[in-house]
Amino acid sequence: MIASTRQRLATGALFAFLALSAPALAHPAHSKAAAPAAASLQGGQEQQAWINDPHMHAFYxxxxxxxxxxxxxxxVDGFEQKAFAIFRDFGPTMGMAPLKMQDHLKLIPRQVVQIVREDPKVLDSYANFVAATFGPQ
Structure with a gap:
């Protein structure tokens, strides 16, 4: 149970970080001085945009x-490759190059496999999936 909770928190933190940092990563012209202001990992418009995006629903x-x-x-290998295709399609939606988005999310498919193997109820609803991958909303 503890490992499961840690894994979920790590995956949620990763998704949240990526959601918050995607605009900065998308535009090479942004310097460290122009980095976006710090934001809470508990939500925000950027994270909600990811959660609401059809690509995340497709990943679910x-x-x-x-x-x-x-x-x-x-x-697992097939799941990962199909997930990567979704992530590449998702990239431009968030202002990122397709391969850059795939690279940033490359660990997520196998983490999701581990999470679901530990708790299959994660797939009972999109809300459960979001809680397991992005953290509680």
Whole structure:
């Protein structure tokens, strides 16, 4: 249970960090001096934009599909590659190059596999998925 909670918090923090830093990462002209102001990892417009984005809903749907035959039968490599395709499509939506977005989210698919294997109820609803990957809302 503790490992599961730590994993969720780590994944949530990663998604939150990426949501908050995406605009700065998207534009090479931004210098450290022009970095966005510090923001709470507990939410905000940037994180909500990620949560509401159809690409994140597609990633949830993909996750449900990957686990349709049970946790032991997940094709992790296939799931990861399909997730990367979603992440590449998501990049321009958030002002990032497709491969840059894929690179920033590259650990998420396997973390989601671990989270869902520990707690399959994560896939019972999009709200559960968001709580497990972005943290409580």
């Amino acid at each position: 749907d993909l996750s449900r599909e990957a686990f349709a035959n049970g946790p032991a039968k997940v094709d």
